Amino acid sequence: MAHPAERILIIGGGTGGTMLANALSPRHFEVTVVTASPQHMFQPALLYVAFDHAGVGISRNEAQLLRRHVRLVHGAVAEIDLREKRVALADGQPLGYDRIVVATGITTDPGQIPGLQQVNETYGDYHSTPEQARKLRDKFAEFEGGTLVLGQSSPVCKCPPSPVEGILLADQLLRRRGIRHRTRLVFFTPYPRAYSAAGMNEVVEPLLRERNIEIRTFFDVDRIDPDSRTITSIEGEEIGYDLPILIPPFVGADIAYTPADVLDDDRFVRTDRHTLRIQGADCAFAIGDATNLPTSKSGVGAHLQAQVVARALSGKPAEFTGRTHCPLDTGDGRGTFVTGTYTAPVVKAAPSRTKHLMKKTFGRVYWMSLRGRLEPVMREYFRLTEPPEAAAPARSAPPAEPDPERRYNQPVEFRHVVAASRKRLFAVFDDPERGVAAVGALGAGDLDSTRETWLLYGEEGLRRLDAAGTGHGVYGHVVRGLQRVMSDDSRYLDALESALEDGALVVGLPIADIETADRVAGELQDGSGHTFAYTAHMDFVPTAGEI
Amino acid sequence: MTEPATTTHKVVDSRGSACPGPITDLALAYRRAKVGDVIELWATDPGVEPDTLAWAEKTRNRVVSVEHRGGDIVVVLEILHR
Numbered sequence: 268m269a270h271p272a273e274r275i276l277i278i279g280g281g282t283g284g285t286m287l288a289n290a291l292s293p294r295h296f297e298v299t300v301v302t303a304s305p306q307h308m309f310q311p312a313l314l315y316v317a318f319d320h321a322g323v324g325i326s327r328n329e330a331q332l333l334r335r336h337v338r339l340v341h342g343a344v345a346e347i348d349l350r351e352k353r354v355a356l357a358d359g360q361p362l363g364y365d366r367i368v369v370a371t372g373i374t375t376d377p378g379q380i381p382g383l384q385q386v387n388e389t390y391g392d393y394h395s396t397p398e399q400a401r402k403l404r405d406k407f408a409e410f411e412g413g414t415l416v417l418g419q420s421s422p423v424c425k426c427p428p429s430p431v432e433g434i435l436l437a438d439q440l441l442r443r444r445g446i447r448h449r450t451r452l453v454f455f456t457p458y459p460r461a462y463s464a465a466g467m468n469e470v471v472e473p474l475l476r477e478r479n480i481e482i483r484t485f486f487d488v489d490r491i492d493p494d495s496r497t498i499t500s501i502e503g504e505e506i507g508y509d510l511p512i513l514i515p516p517f518v519g520a521d522i523a524y525t526p527a528d529v530l531d532d533d534r535f536v537r538t539d540r541h542t543l544r545i546q547g548a549d550c551a552f553a554i555g556d557a558t559n560l561p562t563s564k565s566g567v568g569a570h571l572q573a574q575v576v577a578r579a580l581s582g583k584p585a586e587f588t589g590r591t592h593c594p595l596d597t598g599d600g601r602g603t604f605v606t607g608t609y610t611a612p613v614v615k616a617a618p619s620r621t622k623h624l625m626k627k628t629f630g631r632v633y634w635m636s637l638r639g640r641l642e643p644v645m646r647e648y649f650r651l652t653e654p655p656e657a658a659a660p661a662r663s664a665p666p667a668e669p670d671p672e673r674r675y676n677q678p679v680e681f682r683h684v685v686a687a688s689r690k691r692l693f694a695v696f697d698d699p700e701r702g703v704a705a706v707g708a709l710g711a712g713d714l715d716s717t718r719e720t721w722l723l724y725g726e727e728g729l730r731r732l733d734a735a736g737t738g739h740g741v742y743g744h745v746v747r748g749l750q751r752v753m754s755d756d757s758r759y760l761d762a763l764e765s766a767l768e769d770g771a772l773v774v775g776l777p778i779a780d781i782e783t784a785d786r787v788a789g790e791l792q793d794g795s796g797h798t799f800a801y802t803a804h805m806d807f808v809p810t811a812g813e814i
Numbered sequence: 815m816t817e818p819a820t821t822t823h824k825v826v827d828s829r830g831s832a833c834p835g836p837i838t839d840l841a842l843a844y845r846r847a848k849v850g851d852v853i854e855l856w857a858t859d860p861g862v863e864p865d866t867l868a869w870a871e872k873t874r875n876r877v878v879s880v881e882h883r884g885g886d887i888v889v890v891l892e893i894l895h896r
Contacts, residue, residue, distance in 0.1 A: 422841035457841050458870050463834035465861055485872040487841060501844070501874050501896070532846065539828065561831035561838075589832070612859075668851050 272297040275580060276354060276364035278344050279520075280329045281567030282637070283555035284370035289639045290577035293336035298418060301340045301354070302329055302361065309633050311566065314596070316400035316427060317393040317407065318436035320471065325723050329451070332637050336610070344371070348525040349548040366578055369536055371520035371551040373425060373564065379516040382491030386511050389493070393433065394425055394514055405508060407437070411447035413509030415441075416498065420488040421516035422457045423533065425556055427597035428605055429464060430454070430514055431471050437512070438478045439598040452480040453506055457487035457496075467595070467605050474597060474618075488513070491728035504707045518563070519557055535559035539584045540609065552576045562609065563591040569638070571649070592652060602626045604652070611654040618682055621768045628765050644765065649771060651697070665704035675685055692776045692784050693763060694791055699724055699772035705791055706774055712779055713787050721775035729769045821850035828857045829886060834861040838892075840869065847893045852878070855889045862887050 273296050279285045281303030288300045306326040316325065329737040330339050344355040346668070354362040358589055375395040391402030423432065423601045434454045441447040454461065454475060461482045462471035475482055489501040491511070498506045519534030529537050529545050537546040538558040545551040554576055555569035571590050572798075589609030595618075596602045602623030607613035616622075630798045635641055696702030706720065714720060723731055727763035763773050826843050828836035837859040838889045843853050855866065863880055870877045878890040 345843040422838045423844075457833055458837060458866050459872075463838070465833050485869065533842070561828065607832060609830055609832060786822070 268636065273580075274363065275299070276301070276367045277370055277619065278347065278354070278367065278522075278593060279370035279372055279374045279557065280304075280333075280339070281370060281555060281569065282310075282566045283573045284368070285332050285571055285575055285637045286330065286639065287370065287554065287573035288337045289332075289334045290573060291580065293334075295340075295581065296338065298366075299340060300333060300344060300346055301356070301360070303341070303343045305329055305341055306398070307332055309630070309638075310394075311426065311630065313393045313395075313397065313400040313595075314432055314436070316397055317391070317403040318440060325798065331632065334638065336423050339748075344522050346525070347552050348524045349529065349545065349750075350525055352550065364550075366550040366580060367552070367582075369551070369557055370555050370569070370573075371522065371536075371537070371557045372520055373517040373556040375515040376518040377515040379518070380488055380490060382493055382515060382667035383420060383488075383515060386491055386494045386513060387515055390511055390513075392475065392513065392515060394429070394517075394621065396585070403512065407440070407512075409570060410446075410450075410510045412446050412450045414453060414507060415510045415512065416453045416455065416506055416508040417512040418453075418455035418483075418486065418488070419457065419514040421518045422487065423517055423564070424514055425517055426593065427463060427563050427565070428593050432479055432598075433512060433514075435474070435478065435598040437575075438480060452478075453483060453508075454480050455483040455488075457485065459484055464605065464607065466607070466613040466615045467603075470603060470617060471595075471614045477798070478699060496600060517556075531559050533559075541587065543572055543587055547692045552579070560587075560588045563593055563605070564632075565591060565593045567592045570645075574646075576643070590649065590653075590683060592649065594622070594629065596623060596626060606652060606654045608656075610655050614654050621726075621729075625765065625768050628768070632765070633679045648765065650770065666708060691785060693787075694774050694776070695763070695766045696772045696774070697770075699770075702772040702774060706776065709776075709796075711788060713783060713790070715779045718777035720777060721773075723763070723767060723773040723775070725767070725770075728773060729764065821848070821852070823854065825854045826854060826856065828862070829856060829858075833859050833861040833865075834858065837865045837869065840866060844873070844875075844885045844896070847896060849893055849896050851893045853863070853876055853891045854894065855891065857887050857889070860887070862889060866891065 275291060277288050277295045277298065277300045280300050281382070284300055285307065288298050290417055291298050293581050299711050305328060307329040308326045314326045335340055338397065340362065342358060344354060345357045346355040354364070375392065377383040381751040390406050391399040393400045393403055415437060417430065417437065419430050434452060437609055438447065438452055441450050460472060461475055462468040463486070465603070472482065485667065486500045486504060491497050491498050496508050498508065498511065519530065519536065524530055526547065529548060531537055531680040536559060538553040538560055538562050539546060543552050543554060545553050554572035568591060575587045577584045591605060591607050593605040595605055597618040597719060600623055601618040601620055603616045603618040604622060604637055605613055633643055636645060703722065703724040766773055778787060823848070825845055828839045831851065836855060836859055840853065840855055849855060850872045867877060870891060874895045875891040876894055878892050881888045
């Protein structure tokens with residue numbers, strides 16, 4: 268007799284809650300997601316709404332993001348009784364569970380700082396809603412020069428790179444508008460340095476100085492006087508402003524817990540940093556921004572924590588390492604990543620165009636990644652970008668930039684077949700040389716000799732893959748073909764692009780039929796001894812026409 | 815003790831947190847502190863020592879002691895200004 272499915276109740280339908288719900292097998296779990304808003308917002312897009320006039324595709328309907336077996340309940344949660352295993356919605360509806368996961372996120376709370384509420388209502392912000400981001404965009408557009416002040420008004424900030432991103436993008440836009448010379452840019456932070464984590468500060472601080480942006484450290488906001496346009500710190504220092512871009516303090520969801528002491532003073536849920544269990548409660552986990560974990564409040568954190576809890580619920584060993592991997596847009600088409608763990612300090616990683624492209628790529632694949640489709644690729648990506656563990660003492664010598672050649676010394680040749688479509692089999696190799704050798708070793712009958720084999724690598728490969736479709740000539744041919752192949756679902760294109768940016772080799776093999784594709788994929792696999800998700804990614808679409 | 819009864823001695827445990835975890839915890843504790851309070855910050859990240867010394871100088875608060883106990887660093891701060 269089959270066991271009855273265990274009832275998993277997930278409170279919150281943001282990045283963490285949605286990913287976790289989709290990662291749980293319907294064979295073992297009866298999954299319910301409770302969310303206050305029917306819309307799911309891609310929060311990092313708010314930065315670009317405010318500073319880049321983007322605005323399309325920020326939100327989607329949560330119901331469409333969840334797999335079919337997940338039950339979705341709309342409603343605000345009023346009470347969570349962890350002792351009685353009972354949840355009450357604001358309208359009184361009760362919900363029971365066997366195990367619960369709190370993924371309620373955090374919201375801005377400008378009321379904590381005197382004067383901030385008024386400033387926030389007037390000037391908007393880029394950490395709460397699209398409406399607020401548009402308000403900020405409009406105020407920024409009206410700005411004709413003077414003092415622009417940007418900073419976080421409390422020590423806890425959702426997306427720690429976002430303050431620096433904001434000031435750098437503001438600088439870029441002001442230069443573009445030709446009014447940078449009559450603008451004083453002031454960046455303040457409650458931390459001892461421009462970027463809170465020391466390793467990344469070695470990148471950020473010189474960048475701010477180069478752009479002539481004033482840095483005010485240890486500036487922890489106490490109050491704002493909108494009449495005199497002055498921000499005052501706890502220590503009594505003042506900064507005057509013409510345009511204030513202030514990131515409000517954040518607070519956890521307004522839910523009454525039993526026992527009440529699972530919440531800390533900021534209403535963050537006290538969570539075991541490794542197991543992600545709610546402290547002092549049985550059968551309860553917390554993930555994402557809602558937690559008090561000493562790591563970045565970020566989408567990538569919620570993503571990784573959701574995977575850890577999915578494993579834990581399934582009875583597999585699972586531990587969260589505190590891993591962060593937050594993209595940081597440095598403006599002018601460049602970017603970097605803030606990468607660390609609880610024990611590996613944030614590494615110094617120089618900005619590059621490729622990393623900026625990766626940030627954009629992550630934005631494009633976000634909706635797919637919620638469904639879990641990209642998980643094999645993402646897992647591999649996170650593994651390859653794992654920061655080096657610090658030798659004790661942890662921070663005395665920040666590690667140098669990771670050696671780009673490092674992965675080639677490792678015996679990881681074959682990652683996985685990413686896609687096979689329109690009689691073409693795509694494979695990704697971490698080691699380009701091995702990839703070329705593996706393709707060369709294929710039998711003459713394996714490939715369709717009337718069509719070319721695509722070997723895509725590095726910048727050249729990215730240009731040929733060109734997601735924007737701006738390529739022409741022979742490259743344009745490739746691009747158009749790829750886009751046609753993937754027009755129904757761009758996940759393959761994004762995954763291939765991400766792999767190229769990661770330094771991998773992408774091969775596109777012309778194959779006549781599904782049987783040959785099976786055999787060739789098997790040969791590539793045998794050559795390295797690695798397994799790969801072949802059938803899961805196989806989408807072989809026979810077609811009469813040539814690409 | 816000579817401390818007035820209304821002051822508190824708050825222990826902040828930031829052990830196991832990498833930079834900027836301890837300084838974040840200190841800044842949060844400071845927001846809730848008042849003059850005369852003592853904040854005892856426990857950390858394992860060696861950056862905590864220079865960071866808290868700089869913080870105390872900037873905020874005009876007093877570092878009572880910095881102790882290394884095994885792998886832990888314990889910084890005791892007295893709040894003089896708030």
